[in-house]
Structures are given as structure tokens and as C-alpha cells.
Amino acid sequence: LSVSRVPEVHCHNMPHGGSGKSSDTYNNQNALEEPARSGPYFDKSASKNVTALLGKTTYLNCRVKNLGNKTMTLQVSWVRHRDVHLLTIGRYTYTNDQRFRAIHNAHSDDWTLQIKYPQHRDSGIYECQVSTTPHMSHLVHLNVIGKLFEVIRLNKTISDRVDILLLLISILILQ
16 A cells, blocks of 8 residues: 655544645545536545544544435445454444444435544554445545644644644633
């Protein structure tokens, strides 16, 4: 597996959090899905990077548009790349690690992987897959940090400073 570094960092410690910045979508054909397609496609605004605080519940989101009633034939799943472990299919969780949970509400485009009490070992690439032929993929990089200064040291641009501010606000809200 080859993973390219994505410069954008979004902080998500609550569902639907973050700055809403646009990011590219990856699939096996290296093509961008367009809304005019008749089949499912990934929302391009879905975050590709999530920074979580050690021990604080975090959410990896995958927004699949135009899936409609195809959930009987098409499934959305989450796979952890570190050990190529299938974590969820649909709303069902397939790991003995009870920190992981699939979240999907009816009539929602969001397929969310919840990770309770994230640890440093949880850092890495997570793949949201749609079981089309060939399958579609949206990769999310999770970075679990233990101290706030780790985020500040990594970020240098003005937009990154906004993300730091959002992280500080979410820490205050969570306390």
C-alpha cells in the first residue's frame, strides 16, 4: 500500500465537526465522482484527515451520495489498513474491539466510524468502501495525539491555525 501525505488537517472530536474545507476524493480509478452520475459517489467535502485527542471519542465520516435504496445490494464498509481488518459493514460492527462502532441514520448520506478512547496505535489509514464493481474508496488518515502542542508544532499556515482554534474550542466544550 502506498499512502500519499495530504496537507490539509481537520480536527474532529464531534460528529460533523471540522471546518468544512473541500478535499479530493480517491477511488480505484483515480477519477472524481460527479453528482450527475446515476450511481453512488463520495461527497468531495468529506475530510481526508482527522486529528483526535488521546482518549477522546472521535468520528471518521464517509458521505456517500446517491446511494438511495441501493443499500440492499450495495454495502458501505470501513477497513483499517494497518492490519487490513474489516471493522464494519453497513450498521454492523465486525471487530471484537468494542471501541469501534458503525453509525448510520436512515435517510442520511453519512456512514460514520466511531472510535471510543482512541490510542496512538489507532493512528493510520482507514478506508471507507462502497461495494460497487469495482469498489469505490475514500481514505481517511487518523492521527491520535496526546498533547495539544503536537498539533501546534505540526501546523504552520493560517488555515491550520483556524483548525487549532477549532480544536481548542472543542476541547473546552468537551470538558
